[in-house]
Ligand SMILES: Nc1ncnc2c1ncn2[C@@H]1O[C@H](COP(=O)(O)OP(=O)(O)O)[C@@H](O)[C@H]1O
């Protein structure tokens with residue numbers, strides 16, 4: 001491949017009892033890429049990326065982040081790593097009783113040890129980047145699903161990560177909000193140089209914003225390569241996925 005990956009999975013295995021979810025996963029994510037992880041529901045996509053931030057541990061194999069083996073990291077080391085690698089969960093993790101501004105400013109204050117004014121400014125800056133600055137005083141419960149997703153993304157980028165992991169960012173969104181979220185992910189990757197790992201089965205997203213794709217099937221990497229080569233691939237399993245996947249299905 002030539003270029004050094006910022007993330008590397010080397011022979012990663014993960015089972016839950018007799019459920020052998022990951023059976024020898026190998027691939028790299030290159031810095032600056034928007035890298036999609038595709039696969040049917042239950043293929044192990046979420047399990048795979050949760051291992052990157054220490055929410056799950058592989059049974060064997062090695063996971064590398066920025067040249068360092070993180071497989072045996074302690075909880076404290078993962079806490080540090082999560083500052084550099086933010087996870088945007090599929091379901092909202094915003095505090096519903098706090099304003100949009102506070103949802104972002106609180107972790108910023110904690111992360112950078114800033115005063116209230118500086119943290120609020122940083123939060124507004126992040127909200128501006130996702131085009132949601134006018135919602136500072138609103139409670140998340142008053143917002144639609146698409147906006148909540150953008151606020152969650154603003155909170156992630158306010159912490160100045162090098163990598164953002166997006167778990168099903170467009171699932172459950174209407175088409176307008178889904179496409180807007182796509183553009184936002186691409187835009188943040190380009191402008192802020194954020195390496196973006198996108199777990200998805202949204203083929204419209206894939207076609208419009210992905211650089212590379214890893215396709216998981218049956219616990220294995222069934223395809224790894226450029227997005228355009230994936231959609232044109234005539235391997236029957238990939239063809240079936242590309243042409244029959246229910247877009248936005250979970
Ligand atoms: N914490 C867990 N305990 C037991 N089984 C799990 C756990 N997390 C995921 N699984 C199982 O692992 C498989 C892959 O799940 P997941 O990674 O969530 O799939 P998806 O590709 O849809 O994100 C599923 O069969 C799921 O039931």
Ligand SMILES: [Mg+2]
Nearest residue numbers: 045046047167
């Ligand atoms: Mg999942």
